[in-house]
Amino acid sequence: MSALWEPSPRERERRQVRARLTRRRVAQGSIATLVVVGGIAAAVLLSPGWPRVRATFFDSFHARESLPAIVDGFWINVKMFLIAEPIILVLGLAIAVARSSRSPLLVPLRGLAIVYTDVVRGIPTLLLVFLFAFGMPELGLAGLPDGAFFWATVALVVSYSAYVAEVFRSGIESVHPSQWLSAEALALSRGQALRHVVVPQAVRRVVPPLLNDFVSLQKDTALVASVSIFDALFTARDYANYNFNYTPYVVVACFFVAMTVPLARLCDALAARIARRERAGAR
Amino acid sequence: MSAVPVIEVRGLRKTYGERVVLDDVSLTVGVGDVVCLIGSSGSGKSTLLRCLDLLEQIDDGVIELDGREISDPLVDPREVRRSIGMVFQAYNLFPHLSVLDNCTLAPRKVHGRSRSEAEATARDLLVRFGLGEHVDQHPDRLSGGQQQRAALVRALCTSPRLLLLDEITAALDPELVGEVLDIVRELAYGGTTMVLATHEMAFAREVATRVCFLDGGRIVESGPPDQVLFDPEHQRTREFLRRVLPQ
Numbered sequence: 001m002s003a004l005w006e007p008s009p010r011e012r013e014r015r016q017v018r019a020r021l022t023r024r025r026v027a028q029g030s031i032a033t034l035v036v037v038g039g040i041a042a043a044v045l046l047s048p049g050w051p052r053v054r055a056t057f058f059d060s061f062h063a064r065e066s067l068p069a070i071v072d073g074f075w076i077n078v079k080m081f082l083i084a085e086p087i088i089l090v091l092g093l094a095i096a097v098a099r100s101s102r103s104p105l106l107v108p109l110r111g112l113a114i115v116y117t118d119v120v121r122g123i124p125t126l127l128l129v130f131l132f133a134f135g136m137p138e139l140g141l142a143g144l145p146d147g148a149f150f151w152a153t154v155a156l157v158v159s160y161s162a163y164v165a166e167v168f169r170s171g172i173e174s175v176h177p178s179q180w181l182s183a184e185a186l187a188l189s190r191g192q193a194l195r196h197v198v199v200p201q202a203v204r205r206v207v208p209p210l211l212n213d214f215v216s217l218q219k220d221t222a223l224v225a226s227v228s229i230f231d232a233l234f235t236a237r238d239y240a241n242y243n244f245n246y247t248p249y250v251v252v253a254c255f256f257v258a259m260t261v262p263l264a265r266l267c268d269a270l271a272a273r274i275a276r277r278e279r280a281g282a283r
Numbered sequence: 284m285s286a287v288p289v290i291e292v293r294g295l296r297k298t299y300g301e302r303v304v305l306d307d308v309s310l311t312v313g314v315g316d317v318v319c320l321i322g323s324s325g326s327g328k329s330t331l332l333r334c335l336d337l338l339e340q341i342d343d344g345v346i347e348l349d350g351r352e353i354s355d356p357l358v359d360p361r362e363v364r365r366s367i368g369m370v371f372q373a374y375n376l377f378p379h380l381s382v383l384d385n386c387t388l389a390p391r392k393v394h395g396r397s398r399s400e401a402e403a404t405a406r407d408l409l410v411r412f413g414l415g416e417h418v419d420q421h422p423d424r425l426s427g428g429q430q431q432r433a434a435l436v437r438a439l440c441t442s443p444r445l446l447l448l449d450e451i452t453a454a455l456d457p458e459l460v461g462e463v464l465d466i467v468r469e470l471a472y473g474g475t476t477m478v479l480a481t482h483e484m485a486f487a488r489e490v491a492t493r494v495c496f497l498d499g500g501r502i503v504e505s506g507p508p509d510q511v512l513f514d515p516e517h518q519r520t521r522e523f524l525r526r527v528l529p530q
């Protein structure tokens with residue numbers, strides 16, 4: 001039946017019109033982009049101070065010279081991010097679940113979770129990095145490494161898990177009460193309802209704000225430069241101070257952008273796929 | 284019979300991927316007609332209604348509203364929907380707005396009515412539909428039947444030229460079905476043209492000027508209710524009716 005179907009002339013015409021409309025939208029978008037980007041570029045390049053700015057910030061010689069050291073330093077940022085992020089996700093989700101639990105046995109945990117998020121979010125991340133990197137090794141805790149890298153990573157984990165926990169919690173609370181009801185009606189326990197019904201929906205919903213925190217974390221790995229860890233920023237500052245040229249800072253900025261943009265696109269694509277699968281025909 | 288039908292559908296086809304959901308559907312709805320779509324679950328009733336409201340991009344065929352082709356990609360769907368009211372199977376009320384605000388949103392933002400004018404109209408209709416005491420409540424506080432009536436009022440508040448109703452009585456108890464039936468009949472006499480999907484055969488028989496039986500995305504049979512419901516020509520229709528009509 002459907003194998004025999006051929007689009008009617010009207011439908012073919014309609015497809016052409018739709019294609020034309022799409023092409024027109026693409027053209028409009030491209031022109032608008034060109035005008036805006038071109039305008040900004042012209043304004044910058046034609047400004048009187050541009051040659052001086054180019055010499056101090058965009059010098060290709062200094063960019064090449066500082067590159068190898070920055071690459072080494074950037075690897076530290078990447079490593080720190082890759083280690084911290086999974087721990088933050090797990091810890092954040094655990095805190096959020098603890099906060100939304102209703103079990104009487106978990107009351108102390110709930111109180112602890114509330115205090116934790118309130119206090120930690122109140123302290124500037126840079127301060128946490130100082131406290132952990134300088135203070136913790138002094139305690140001489142047995143069995144724990146006392147390197148600045150370790151403790152700076154811990155500081156980031158502590159700080160971001162509090163933010164991520166709040167993101168997860170708002171996601172959990174945004175799931176409609178009817179979902180809890182139908183889970184309860186199926187005789188699922190509260191924990192099971194959380195695990196199989198509520199949290200999966202909540203996680204999907206909070207992907208964009210989580211990504212926001214990821215990107216923020218990637219950048220905040222540069223805070224560890226302030227406790228003399230040779231990350232990308234510290235390396236760049238080192239170079240800049242010796243050579244009186246700020247180009248390495250721009251190079252570092254490019255590295256950070258190069259790391260965050262693909263992640264953002266990936267998360268957008270994931271979210272779009274989930275939406276297509278689950279929202280289709282939901283009217 | 285007026286010369287130009289309100290809705291005219293010819294050779295409508297709709298697919299989801301490989302799946303053909305509507306196949307060569309043709310339908311004419313004249314002024315004041317009340318067309319009932321019947322058919323088993325999954326036969327494409329809701330999809331057809333969504334296509335008429337341009338909520339789905341169709342794969343072939345032509346839809347005309349008052350003689351003008353609205354399936355043309357150059358037609359602004361929002362302008363078409365201004366004159367069409369739609370009530371969904373699952374109500375789809377906005378949970379963050381009170382019942383009254385649900386009903387005044389489109390009149391105020393789309394049709395440019397003043398708040399007081401829109402609220403007066405909405406209150407009037409809500410009282411008529413027995414929702415007078417729920418005007419300021421949020422939809423989640425209402426029973427299913429009350430939500431459905433609120434959704435119906437929301438669609439009526441813009442005085443649409445055509446009403447598309449998707450199984451609006453499915454969630455109502457028999458008493459309320461009668462009540463809604465009265466209102467729908469009243470609307471029909473008032474000149475409102477309607478296309479409605481329903482599983483309620485008595486309802487269809489009562490209000491329809493024409494009944495269309497859908498099966499597997501095709502209109503198998505269509506005609507006056509007494510003919511389609513009591514003297515069907517097609518085997519498929521007879522089988523379906525034997526299952527749904529009490530003996």
Ligand SMILES: Nc1ncnc2c1ncn2[C@@H]1O[C@H](COP(=O)(O)OP(=O)(O)OP(=O)(O)O)[C@@H](O)[C@H]1O
Nearest residue numbers: 280281282299304323324325326327328329330331
């Ligand atoms: N978004 C979608 N993606 C894929 N298939 C869909 C989608 N929406 C509907 N369908 C399919 O289209 C067919 C017709 O669905 P439709 O909702 O129109 O049926 P219906 O006649 O309204 O049924 P019911 O009486 O149960 O409301 C079904 O088989 C359904 O699986």
Ligand SMILES: [Mg+2]
Nearest residue numbers: 328329372449
């Ligand atoms: Mg349906």
